[in-house]
Every structure is written in C-alpha cells, then in structure tokens.
Amino acid sequence: xxxxxxxxxxxxxxxxxxxxxxxxxxxxxxxxxxxxxxxxxxxxxxxxxxxxxxxxxxxxxxxxxxxxxxxxxxxxxxxxxxxxxxxxxxxxxxxxxxxxxxxxxxxxxxxxxxxxxxxxxxxxxxxxxxxxxxxxxxxxxxxxxxxxxxxxxxxxxxxxxxxxxxxxxxxxxxxxxxxxxxxxxxxxxxxxxxxxxxxxxxxxxxxxxxxxxxxxxxxxxxxxxxxxxxxxxxxxxxxxxxxxxxxxxxxxxxxxxxxxxxxxxxxxxxxxxxxxxxxxxxxxxxxxxxxxxxxxxxxxxxxxxxxxxxx
Numbered sequence: 001x002x003x004x005x006x007x008x009x010x011x012x013x014x015x016x017x018x019x020x021x022x023x024x025x026x027x028x029x030x031x032x033x034x035x036x037x038x039x040x041x042x043x044x045x046x047x048x049x050x051x052x053x054x055x056x057x058x059x060x061x062x063x064x065x066x067x068x069x070x071x072x073x074x075x076x077x078x079x080x081x082x083x084x085x086x087x088x089x090x091x092x093x094x095x096x097x098x099x100x101x102x103x104x105x106x107x108x109x110x111x112x113x114x115x116x117x118x119x120x121x122x123x124x125x126x127x128x129x130x131x132x133x134x135x136x137x138x139x140x141x142x143x144x145x146x147x148x149x150x151x152x153x154x155x156x157x158x159x160x161x162x163x164x165x166x167x168x169x170x171x172x173x174x175x176x177x178x179x180x181x182x183x184x185x186x187x188x189x190x191x192x193x194x195x196x197x198x199x200x201x202x203x204x205x206x207x208x209x210x211x212x213x214x215x216x217x218x219x220x221x222x223x224x225x226x227x228x229x230x231x232x233x234x235x236x237x238x239x240x241x242x243x244x245x246x247x248x249x250x251x252x253x254x255x256x257x258x259x260x261x262x263x264x265x266x267x268x269x270x271x272x273x274x275x276x277x278x279x280x281x282x283x284x285x286x287x288x289x290x291x292x293x294x295x296x297x298x299x300x301x302x303x304x305x306x307x308x309x310x311x
Contacts, residue, residue: 023143088124207259
C-alpha cells in the first residue's frame with residue numbers, strides 16, 4: 001500500500017501536493033475571515049444566499065433545512081454538469097433526468113438533513129463567463145477550473161460553519177457525475193468532511209484512457225500533470241478511513257468496468273489497512289449514466305448510518 005497511508009503528516013503533504021496541481025486558491029481580499037454572506041430570500045423552498053467566497057464573483061447559494069426539526073447533519077450538495085449550464089444549484093430542488101425522484105432536497109429534508117448547494121462557476125447565475133472561457137483563463141494563470149470550483153465548495157463550508165446551529169454538525173458531500181468528482185475531491189482535500197457519497201463518475205483514470213471514456217468529460221475535469229503524481233485511488237484514499245459510498249453503472253462510458261474494479265480493489269486494501277473495511281463500499285449495477293432506485297436506497301441508508309455514527 002502507499003507509504004503515506006495512515007501517517008497524518010505524510011497524508012497532509014499529499015493533500016498539499018494535490019492543491020499545488022489544482023493551482024492557487026482565490027481567497028477574498030483579507031483572507032478567509034472575509035468570507036461572508038447575505039440572505040436574499042426565505043421561503044418554503046429554502047433560503048437563497050449570496051456568498052462572498054472568492055475575489056471574483058458573488059456566489060449564489062441555496063440552503064435547505066428540515067421543516068419540523070433541527071438538522072441531524074448537513075449535505076454539501078455538488079450539482080452535476082450535463083451541459084445544463086442554466087441549472088446549477090437548483091438541481092437540489094428540481095432534480096434532473098439522471099436522478100431519481102423526489103429531488104434530493106426533498107429526500108434529504110424528509111430524513112432530517114440540511115443541504116447546501118452553490119452555483120459552481122459557469123452554472124446557474126454564474127453562466128457568464130462561459131465554462132470554456134473560465135478553463136482558458138485558469139490555465140493561462142497557472143490555475144485550474146476544477147481548483148476554483150473546489151475552492152468555492154470548501155469556502156462555502158467555511159461560511160456554513162459560521163451559522164448558528166451549523167458549527168458542529170457532521171458534513172457529508174454528495175453528487176452525481178461532475179458532482180461526484182466534486183464530492184470526492186472535496187472530501188479528499190478537507191478532513192472536516194465526515195463522509196462522501198458519490199454517483200456515476202468514479203473510475204480509475206488509466207482505464208478511462210484505455211477505453212476512450214475520458215473524452216466524455218468536460219475540459220474542467222483535466223488537471224495538468226495529475227496522472228504522473230496521483231491515481232484516482234490515491235486521491236480517494238485521502239478520504240480514508242472516513243465513510244465513502246461510490247455508486248456507478250458498468251454500461252456508463254465514464255465508468256468502464258476495468259476502472260471500477262481497479263478503484264474498488266485498491267480502496268478495499270487501503271481501508272482494510274486502516275482497520276476500516278466497512279467504511280468503503282462500491283455499489284455497481286449494469287446501467288448507464290444514471291442513478292437507479294437501488295442506488296438511491298443505498299445513498300439514503302448510508303446517510304442514516306452516518307447520522308448515527310456522528311452522534
């Protein structure tokens with residue numbers, strides 16, 4: 001297994017190395033303490049906020065709370081891509097064809113979870129500038145669009161921790177497709193995240209190259225110089241021993257079977273080496289790029305389990 005596994009200092013160095021590949025973090029002027037937010041609207045469908053997370057743009061956010069109780073935890077919800085640039089964070093409220101019904105906003109609230117979603121750069125109320133323009137600008141500056149989006153995700157967590165009642169709640173990342181990548185990388189980079197649940201994207205990179213499936217990803221997915229330094233299993237192992245559920249379809253070109261098997265074998269070994277074998281699970285079905293009813297049931301069961309573990 002990897003020599004840094006289980007060594008806190010060495011693991012921190014690996015995280016720092018991953019951040020270096022992603023580029024600089026666009027903190028607001030004045031640093032992390034300048035992070036803040038303004039509530040624009042409160043309604044039965046949630047709270048809409050404008051957050052100050054970076055130097056460039058106000059970041060629209062949607063915060064949902066259970067209606068009849070204090071939240072048992074909070075899901076940091078990462079929306080998908082699918083070239084639906086108009087949707088963004090509102091996927092939490094309305095869902096999308098690749099997701100089961102009801103939308104996750106309703107499903108999470110019914111189980112006592114709060115949820116926070118932001119418009120990632122290029123989506124929703126942040127469609128301008130376009131994703132292509134953002135990728136080009138980031139690369140020219142020595143940064144990456146994935147790094148900028150991850151920064152905003154984790155800065156949103158910084159902001160969330162300032163809200164009364166959210167200071168100590170367990171936080172779980174959740175997302176499908178691009179949201180899967182965001183959920184996995186965010187949990188790998190930040191130990192405050194108690195667990196990760198992701199769907200329809202996590203397969204080892206060398207298998208994506210071999211199958212040609214890599215070309216199905218948008219430009220944001222590609223980090224210069226990543227593959228000589230990290231496999232996906234090495235990134236995901238930065239989450240261990242925290243819980244991680246990964247759901248995928250064997251007929252999905254973004255998750256070729258060889259890449260699923262390779263990732264599963266390596267993470268089984270990593271979690272077993274840390275004495276946490278039950279905290280990793282890959283759930284696979286013979287389907288394409290879609291969440292199935294069985295996947296939804298797995299997600300909700302893992303959330304119930306995580307809430308119990310964090311008491």
